[in-house]
Amino acid sequence: MKTLRAKKTGYDEIQRFLEEAYGHSYNFFPNNYPHVWTKDTIQYENTFIIKEDGRIASLVRLFPLKLLINGVKIKVGGIGGVSTLYEHRGKGYMSTLMNAVIEQMKREKYPVSILWGDRHRYKNFGYENAGDSVVEICISARGFEKLKIEPAHAKRYSGEKEILKKIIESYNKHSIRKERSKEEFAGILTRQGFSTYYALKKDGFGYISIQGEFVAEYGGSPCIILGILKYLNKRFGTGKFLMHFPSYSLIPAEILQITSWWHNKISAGMIKIISLKDILQTYREKFKDRLDNQQEITFSIKEGESVIVKNSNGKIQIEEGKGENHVYLTEQEMVRLLFSSPDWFSTGGPSFKILKNVLPLEIFVWPLDHI
Secondary structure (H helix, E strand, O other), X not given: OOOEEOOHHHHHHHHHHHHHHHOOOOOHHXXXXXXXXXXXXXXXXXXXXXXXXXXXXXXXXXXXXXXXXXXXXXXXXXXXXXXXXXXXXXXXXXXXXHHHHHHHHHHOOOOEEEEOOXXXXXXXXXXXXXXXXXXXXXXXXXXXXXXXXXXXXXXXXXXXXXXXXXXXXXXXXXXXXXXXXXXXXXXXXXXXXXEEEXXXXXXXXXEEEEEOOEEEEEEEOHHHHHHHXXXXXXXXXXXXXXXXXXXXXXXXXXXXXXXXEEEEEEOOEEEEEOOHHHHHHHOHHHHHOOOOOOOEEEEEEOOOOEEEEEEEOOEEEEEEOOOOOEEEEOHHHHHHHHHOXXXXXXXXXXXXXXXXXXXXXXXXXXXXXXX
């Protein structure tokens, strides 16, 4: 079976294939994901396909993501559009394409990959749920009444250039975010099923993008955001709103005060380690103030890489090899260790103490950027 790259001339064929494979309606993908699935936004070179009898039988797509995580820039390989026609399932096409994309990510020096899907489907490729610092909060109608929140004079965003500029400015103030072009913003804010509302006051600006009761994105003044939610509560009778934050510490005090409840340890996605050394190199500043001088720890993946992280007179050294405080895990266990709380990895001794100081590594992708 031969792995091919899609071509622009095959756009219509790709759309009809995806609709048949997923059982979706006509033009579902360009309507719901205009920033990545229209004729002009598909990256054909990153769309891997297998054909049988001249038709697409299976497809997997790589989505390059550039994340900013508290000043750390990280290149992430997003995986999406994983699909095989019903009559061709069980032939190993998806595995062939997934392995081809993973090899491509290795060649292009991606430290990690992320996707959203069933754990049992993707664990054989090394993916595991991670990122348990993500917090979901609930704001209820009772909270609005208790704190006497006044509704904001909110308007629906309809592509106004000046408002788009303010939305971009507000989003880019988040310390954890994906780098987006202006064109991506414009596409994301017109996703089918989501509505974006904004309010402009003398003392600031705020916006939200919402689907039902789920606030997928927000930016600007916390007080104005609450005013918009109160407006939607009054106008549509929405009894509660759910919001996700990258961590508890990033919930503004005004929003935390009105919150009815919250849950943490929500997965940020399923992550695969492409290069352990590159991951640790990317997050090296995380170790700078959390490893004592001359202290080191070794991370090893069974049948894979082994990397030493060491503080040498205030300079973090990251190199291949095995040294002190050796942590030896499977690929999935290493994902959980690096990107989730290390509490489950209770070995005691100096290794666990170091892990508690330096982990988890933060990662978060805004829901509107999920692919």
